[in-house]
Amino acid sequence: MKYLFLILLLAASFELSGEKIRDAKKPECGILGDVNRDGIVNSTDALIVLSCESGQDVSQFLPMNCGDVNDDGFVDSNDALIILSYDVGLDVAYPIGELGCSKHVKPCECENGLR
Numbered sequence: 001m002k003y004l005f006l007i008l009l010l011a012a013s014f015e016l017s018g019e020k021i022r023d024a025k026k027p028e029c030g031i032l033g034d035v036n037r038d039g040i041v042n043s044t045d046a047l048i049v050l051s052c053e054s055g056q057d058v059s060q061f062l063p064m065n066c067g068d069v070n071d072d073g074f075v076d077s078n079d080a081l082i083i084l085s086y087d088v089g090l091d092v093a094y095p096i097g098e099l100g101c102s103k104h105v106k107p108c109e110c111e112n113g114l115r
């Protein structure tokens with residue numbers, strides 16, 4: 001009975017580690033442009049991106065993968081402008097508001113040396 005428990009525990013841990021490997025290959029979940037993850041892409045998200053770039057504490061919104069709307073690897077004022085353009089109804093060349101965020105982002109806090 002003790003061995004059965006150990007076998008089940010090992011099987012479960014293999015399954016869990018397999019799940020982590022599969023998750024690592026998935027695109028980052030979230031709505032592109034929705035930095036604060038409230039389900040809406042609007043000027044608040046742009047403000048958070050700008051606040052980050054200006055050195056304000058935005059640690060509650062990290063890692064901000066969904067803020068890299070132009071997928072250049074950086075979360076910066078260019079992304080904020082694109083988010084604002086989307087928010088006012090202008091056509092943007094990026095799939096803002098759709099599922100899937102950049103997985104390879106250089107967060108603004110690293111550029112500013114805040115964290």
Ligand SMILES: [Ca+2]
Nearest residue numbers: 034036038040
């Ligand atoms: Ca939002």
Ligand SMILES: [Ca+2]
Nearest residue numbers: 068070072074
């Ligand atoms: Ca960007």
